[in-house]
Amino acid sequence: MIRRLAIIGVGLIGGSLARALRAAGQVDQVVGCGRSEQNLQQALELGVIDDYWRDPADAVRDADMVFLAVPLGAMAGVLESIHDALAPEAVITDGGSVKGSVVADAVRVFGRVPPRLVPGHPIAGTERSGVTASFPELYRNRRVILTPLPETDADALERVRAMWQATGAQVSEMAVAHHDQVLAATSHLPHMLAFGLVDALARMQDNDEIFRYAAGGFRDFTRIASSSPVMWRDICIANAPALSDVLSRFSDEMGDLADAIRGRDGDRLLEIFSRAKLARDRFIDGIDQTATD
Numbered sequence: 001m002i003r004r005l006a007i008i009g010v011g012l013i014g015g016s017l018a019r020a021l022r023a024a025g026q027v028d029q030v031v032g033c034g035r036s037e038q039n040l041q042q043a044l045e046l047g048v049i050d051d052y053w054r055d056p057a058d059a060v061r062d063a064d065m066v067f068l069a070v071p072l073g074a075m076a077g078v079l080e081s082i083h084d085a086l087a088p089e090a091v092i093t094d095g096g097s098v099k100g101s102v103v104a105d106a107v108r109v110f111g112r113v114p115p116r117l118v119p120g121h122p123i124a125g126t127e128r129s130g131v132t133a134s135f136p137e138l139y140r141n142r143r144v145i146l147t148p149l150p151e152t153d154a155d156a157l158e159r160v161r162a163m164w165q166a167t168g169a170q171v172s173e174m175a176v177a178h179h180d181q182v183l184a185a186t187s188h189l190p191h192m193l194a195f196g197l198v199d200a201l202a203r204m205q206d207n208d209e210i211f212r213y214a215a216g217g218f219r220d221f222t223r224i225a226s227s228s229p230v231m232w233r234d235i236c237i238a239n240a241p242a243l244s245d246v247l248s249r250f251s252d253e254m255g256d257l258a259d260a261i262r263g264r265d266g267d268r269l270l271e272i273f274s275r276a277k278l279a280r281d282r283f284i285d286g287i288d289q290t291a292t293d
C-alpha cells in the first residue's frame with residue numbers, strides 16, 4: 001500500500017500508473033507535478049491526481065513513493081530538483097524507456113547509486129501522450145522490467161515490484177546494459193523504421209497521392225510514427241550506442257533484400273520471407289499464450 005505517491009510527469013505513463021493503483025485500491029493519495037498547467041488541471045478534473053505542484057521538490061516532500069515519468073532528457077533536471085526534498089524512506093522509481101541514462105543521471109546528481117532508486121520500464125504504451133491518453137488497464141498482462149543494481153535496497157525493490165503487480169503487470173528483472181540492448185532491437189529500432197518510412201514518403205513529390213492509396217498494412221506499420229517526437233529524440237540520444245548498432249545491422253539486411261530484388265533472386269527472397277514469417281508467427285503464438293495464462 002502506498003500512502004502518498006508523487007508522479008513527476010502526469011502523462012500517458014504516469015497517469016496510467018495513478019489510475020491503475022487507484023482502481024486497485026493500492027494508493028491513498030496521488031500528487032502530480034509537470035510543466036503544463038493545463039495538463040495538470042485536466043489530471044485533477046479526471047480524478048487521476050488529488051493535488052499538484054509546479055516544483056518537483058514540493059511534490060516529493062512527504063511522499064513514500066516517487067515515480068518519474070518525464071521524457072529521458074528531463075530526468076537529470078528532475079533528479080536535481082528533488083534531491084534535497086526526498087524523505088529518507090522514499091522509494092524512487094521511473095518509467096523511462098532507456099535505463100543506462102537514468103542510472104548515469106542519478107549517479108551524477110546523488111554522487112553514487114541511490115540505494116532507494118529502482119530503475120524500471122513498463123513495456124506498454126501507445127502513440128498518444130498526455131493525461132487524457134492515460135487509462136487504468138494499460139499495464140494489465142504487460143511486462144514491466146526492473147533493472148536493480150547491486151547497491152539497490154531489497155525493500156525498495158520489493159515495494160516497486162508490488163506496485164507494478166497491483167496494476168496487473170508481469171514484473172521481471174534485467175541488467176541495465178542488457179535491457180538497453182534488447183529494447184534497442186525490439187522497440188527503438190521499429191520506431192525508427194516507422195518514423196523513417198513516413199518521413200521518406202512525406203518528402204516525396206505527390207505525397208498526398210501516396211498517402212491516399214495507402215492500405216491497412218501501411219496504417220498498422222506506421223501507427224507508432226504518431227508518437228511524441230520529443231520523447232523519441234530523447235530515447236535515441238540516451239540509447240545511441242545500442243540503437244546505432246542495431247540500425248546498422250538492419251541496413252545490412254535491407255542491402256541484402258535490395259540485392260535479391262535487383263537480381264530477381266526468388267529463392268533468396270523466399271528464404272528471407274519464410275524465416276521472418278516463422279519468427280513472427282512464433283512471437284504472436286507466444287503473446288496469445290501469455291494472454292491466456
Ligand SMILES: NC(=O)C1=CN([C@@H]2O[C@H](COP(=O)(O)OP(=O)(O)OC[C@H]3O[C@@H](n4cnc5c(N)ncnc54)[C@H](O)[C@@H]3O)[C@@H](O)[C@H]2O)C=CC1
Binds near residue numbers: 128
Ligand atoms: N509513451 C509510451 O508508450 C511509453 C513511454 N515510456 C517512457 O515514459 C516516460 C513518459 O512518457 P509519456 O508518459 O508517454 O509522455 P507524456 O508526454 O504523455 O508525459 C510526460 C509528461 O512529462 C511532463 N514533463 C516534461 N518535462 C518535464 C519536466 N522537466 N518536469 C516536469 N514534468 C515534465 C510533460 O508535461 C508531460 O505531462 C518517457 O521517459 C518515456 O520514454 C515508457 C514506456 C512506454
Ligand SMILES: O=C(O)C(=O)Cc1ccc(O)cc1
Binds near residue numbers: 127
Ligand atoms: O505504441 C506502442 O506500440 C509502443 O511500442 C509503445 C512503447 C513506447 C516506448 C516504450 O519504451 C515502450 C512502449
